[in-house]
Amino acid sequence: MPEMTYLQAISDALREEMRADERVFLMGEDIGAFGGAFKVTDGFAAEFGSERVMDTPLAESAIIGTAVGAAVVGLRPVCEMQFADFIACGFDQLVNVAAKMHYRQGLAVPLTVRLPSGGGFSGGPFHSQNPEAWFMQAPGIKVLAPATPEDAKGLLISAIRDPNPVCFCEHKHLYRRVKGDVPAGRAATPMTARVARSGSDLVVIAYGAMVWAALEATEDLDGASIEVLDLRSLVPLDEDAILDSVVRCSKVVVVDEANATCAVGAQVASVIAQHGFEHLDGPVVRVATPDVPIPFSPPLERAVLPQPDDIAKACRELLAY
Amino acid sequence: MSYSPTERQSRQEAPAHTVEVTMPQLGVSMAEGTVAVWHKRAGDWVEAEETVCEITTDKIDSEIPAPASGRVAEILVEADETVPVGTVLARIHTGVRAGEAHPDEQLAAPDAREPAVAAAPDGSAPADRPSDAAAPDASAPADRPSDLGRRDVPAPEHAEDRASHYHSPVVQRIAEREGVDLARVQGSGRGGRVRKQDVLAFIARRDAERSDGAADYARSGEPPLHTESPYREPQSAGAAATAKPQAPPGRVAPAPPGEGERLSRMRRSIAQHMVRSLRTAAHCTSIAEADFSAVQVAREALGLTYLPFVARATIDALRAHPQLNATLEGETLTRHREINLGIAVSLGDDGLVVPVIHDAQDLSHEGLARRITELARQARAGELSPDDVHGGTFTITNPGAFGTVASTPIINQPQVAILDLEAVVKRPVVFSDDAGQDAIAIRPMTYLCLSWDHRALDGAMAAQFLSTLRARIEGWGRT
Numbered sequence: 001m002p003e004m005t006y007l008q009a010i011s012d013a014l015r016e017e018m019r020a021d022e023r024v025f026l027m028g029e030d031i032g033a034f035g036g037a038f039k040v041t042d043g044f045a046a047e048f049g050s051e052r053v054m055d056t057p058l059a060e061s062a063i064i065g066t067a068v069g070a071a072v073v074g075l076r077p078v079c080e081m082q083f084a085d086f087i088a089c090g091f092d093q094l095v096n097v098a099a100k101m102h103y104r105q106g107l108a109v110p111l112t113v114r115l116p117s118g119g120g121f122s123g124g125p126f127h128s129q130n131p132e133a134w135f136m137q138a139p140g141i142k143v144l145a146p147a148t149p150e151d152a153k154g155l156l157i158s159a160i161r162d163p164n165p166v167c168f169c170e171h172k173h174l175y176r177r178v179k180g181d182v183p184a185g186r187a188a189t190p191m192t193a194r195v196a197r198s199g200s201d202l203v204v205i206a207y208g209a210m211v212w213a214a215l216e217a218t219e220d221l222d223g224a225s226i227e228v229l230d231l232r233s234l235v236p237l238d239e240d241a242i243l244d245s246v247v248r249c250s251k252v253v254v255v256d257e258a259n260a261t262c263a264v265g266a267q268v269a270s271v272i273a274q275h276g277f278e279h280l281d282g283p284v285v286r287v288a289t290p291d292v293p294i295p296f297s298p299p300l301e302r303a304v305l306p307q308p309d310d311i312a313k314a315c316r317e318l319l320a321y
Numbered sequence: 322m323s324y325s326p327t328e329r330q331s332r333q334e335a336p337a338h339t340v341e342v343t344m345p346q347l348g349v350s351m352a353e354g355t356v357a358v359w360h361k362r363a364g365d366w367v368e369a370e371e372t373v374c375e376i377t378t379d380k381i382d383s384e385i386p387a388p389a390s391g392r393v394a395e396i397l398v399e400a401d402e403t404v405p406v407g408t409v410l411a412r413i414h415t416g417v418r419a420g421e422a423h424p425d426e427q428l429a430a431p432d433a434r435e436p437a438v439a440a441a442p443d444g445s446a447p448a449d450r451p452s453d454a455a456a457p458d459a460s461a462p463a464d465r466p467s468d469l470g471r472r473d474v475p476a477p478e479h480a481e482d483r484a485s486h487y488h489s490p491v492v493q494r495i496a497e498r499e500g501v502d503l504a505r506v507q508g509s510g511r512g513g514r515v516r517k518q519d520v521l522a523f524i525a526r527r528d529a530e531r532s533d534g535a536a537d538y539a540r541s542g543e544p545p546l547h548t549e550s551p552y553r554e555p556q557s558a559g560a561a562a563t564a565k566p567q568a569p570p571g572r573v574a575p576a577p578p579g580e581g582e583r584l585s586r587m588r589r590s591i592a593q594h595m596v597r598s599l600r601t602a603a604h605c606t607s608i609a610e611a612d613f614s615a616v617q618v619a620r621e622a623l624g625l626t627y628l629p630f631v632a633r634a635t636i637d638a639l640r641a642h643p644q645l646n647a648t649l650e651g652e653t654l655t656r657h658r659e660i661n662l663g664i665a666v667s668l669g670d671d672g673l674v675v676p677v678i679h680d681a682q683d684l685s686h687e688g689l690a691r692r693i694t695e696l697a698r699q700a701r702a703g704e705l706s707p708d709d710v711h712g713g714t715f716t717i718t719n720p721g722a723f724g725t726v727a728s729t730p731i732i733n734q735p736q737v738a739i740l741d742l743e744a745v746v747k748r749p750v751v752f753s754d755d756a757g758q759d760a761i762a763i764r765p766m767t768y769l770c771l772s773w774d775h776r777a778l779d780g781a782m783a784a785q786f787l788s789t790l791r792a793r794i795e796g797w798g799r800t
């Protein structure tokens with residue numbers, strides 16, 4: 001199996017799906033001649049031509065709106081938001097038009113929107129956000145957030161083939177930092193959670209870059225057996241896997257890189273409170289970014305985003321409870 | 322903190338006065354009621370809406386809430402006394418404040434929630450405390466400066482520690498399932514909290530100790546559902562070992578002699594059902610004697626207890642007499658096509674459950690044996706689902722395990738009959754051989770005791786059922 005970075009795995013998924021299915025095409029800002037702000041589509045214009053790798057104006061509403069139309073007539077557009085933060089400009093097309101199309105008119109919208117998300121590199125408040133929870137509240141949209149190169153490829157393939165609009169939250173900080181074996185070919189990853197490390201004393205539930213923070217934080221935590229559950233898919237949310245871990249471990253720390261209020265972790269905690277109550281041996285503890293914009297200043301950003309030390313501290317306190 | 326209107330009122334009214342607790346009228350037909358139990362004694366503090374006593378009538382039982390917060394001034398009707406509606410049962414003195422010491426207060430039952438007792442940080446049993454200790458203790462901080470002597474003696478004091486009274490859902494669930502008294506578990510969590518691993522370790526230790534004392538049960542993994550006659554000959558050593566009375570699972574430390582103890586929820590539920598059944602059904606008990614020689618041969622060949630054989634024979638007899646495979650609710654008698662056989666399983670001191678073998682008519686005696694073993698295991702492990710205990714159409718109980726030879730069981734409502742299997746005992750029996758010659762022989766005999774509801778059927782039917790049952794048992798293998 002070839003070893004790839006997270007970013008290469010995303011490129012690989014796009015390339016393989018485009019080679020295999022001519023309905024798949026890309027739209028985005030500077031993705032053609034320039035190869036994309038992060039070079040995900042480097043060389044794509046040469047291979048597939050500018051009709052399938054379309055450079056667009058700086059207008060997310062137009063990108064998503066055009067893609068919705070293309071998806072409705074049977075194409076499989078993949079839109080790149082240069083930064084996830086900019087999706088706010090295309091919010092109406094995605095949340096009101098794409099998400100409700102099937103409910104109102106019975107039409108499938110096989111649309112994928114790639115959202116380079118997350119902070120950790122001093123990108124400041126406009127280039128560091130994790131907007132996944134916005135879309136969890138729009139019924140009709142699926143939301144994925146891979147942590148590993150293998151899942152980045154497999155889940156992007158799942159997203160492209162899904163008949164629903166999918167927000168694919170790829171974490172910028174992982175692009176070139178994580179590497180792993182990625183199977184060749186076009187294997188789709190199911191939209192379920194994955195046990196990143198099994199354990200029995202406490203489970204840390206996370207997704208995206210926070211999976212790595214959780215693994216690092218709990219690699220050796222005073223000998224405790226710590227499970228790490230990687231959600232992978234936020235909509236649909238794998239409640240069975242969450243509750244399995246709760247039954248096994250009885251103590252839960254939920255980690256979000258997003259702002260705390262109404263975040264993914266809040267939903268996970270609510271599922272546990274309602275359905276896992278009898279298995280709990282302590283309060284459900286959340287570690288998340290406080291409800292503030294992401295600062296540009298490196299020390300301030302570190303102070304705001306959950307760090308491995310923060311997760312380790314929360315785990316220790318809960319273990320001792 | 323929000324207060325109920327009555328409570329707020331009582332706090333505002335500074336002048337001392339008393340309110341009366343009276344026997345309420347819980348329905349137009351109720352003329353009198355009986356005080357079942359007092360939760361408070363004279364001198365106890367009571368919060369508004371807190372239960373002061375329980376009453377019972379011919380139809381229902383009810384808890385009587387305090388009309389106001391205050392101190393119980395006097396109790397005028399003792400438990401078990403029956404009085405007309407409107408009678409004053411007690412008076413509550415509302416012109417006092419919570420926390421004021423009262424000479425009698427520390428004698429209250431442990432579950433009474435007087436603030437002074439709850440705040441006592443030393444956690445010693447109320448009765449052991451000097452009578453003047455309540456007031457100073459109430460104002461003492463909960464976390465006293467480090468007291469090394471106290472920490473070095475964790476078990477008994479720790480168990481009473483205030484922190485240990487709060488148990489997480491998983492700890493409570495495990496404790497309930499395993500019959501663990503959490504006061505005996507030493508907690509290793511924050512403030513002495515009992516954590517999941519503490520209760521699991523406690524159970525592991527307890528089970529290890531138990532299996533030391535009962536190696537025979539450990540081998541089979543299960544205590545026997547049914548123990549055989551105590552009069553059996555000693556030759557079958559393996560079987561004899563299983564006859565040893567077993568310490569029931571979930572045994573908790575008995576209360577010191579002479580101290581009252583509130584019934585567990587399961588016991589209260591059993592009490593309620595039994596009393597209701599006795600009030601509802603016209604109970605009669607018929608007894609027939611049966612020779613278990615044939616069953617004994619088959620039983621030993623298969624290594625089973627008597628129970629599945631009796632269960633199978635009962636099913637056949639119910640087929641022949643469907644009047645007994647019925648439920649009676651109000652004036653509606655329903656005869657059931659399927660036989661859902663309830664089997665009473667003892668949970669030791671905790672009580673009793675009756676899991677149901679649905680469609681028992683489809684099972685052989687060997688299939689029944691397996692199902693009974695499995696249901697008994699689930700019952701003891703607390704794994705029964707509601708479906709496993711509902712829908713019974715006839716019940717078998719077998720207290721004969723401990724050597725009794727006759728009982729009058731109470732019908733499991735709304736069924737119309739219950740069969741009680743007693744100890745199989747060797748007796749001299751007079752019988753006639755094929756040539757008509759009388760002889761005396763030693764035979765394994767038992768009394769089949771059937772309680773039945775005279776509202777649903779008559780004695781002749783019960784006798785015919787027992788006669789069929791006896792014929793099935795005595796003719797086992799020949800039919």
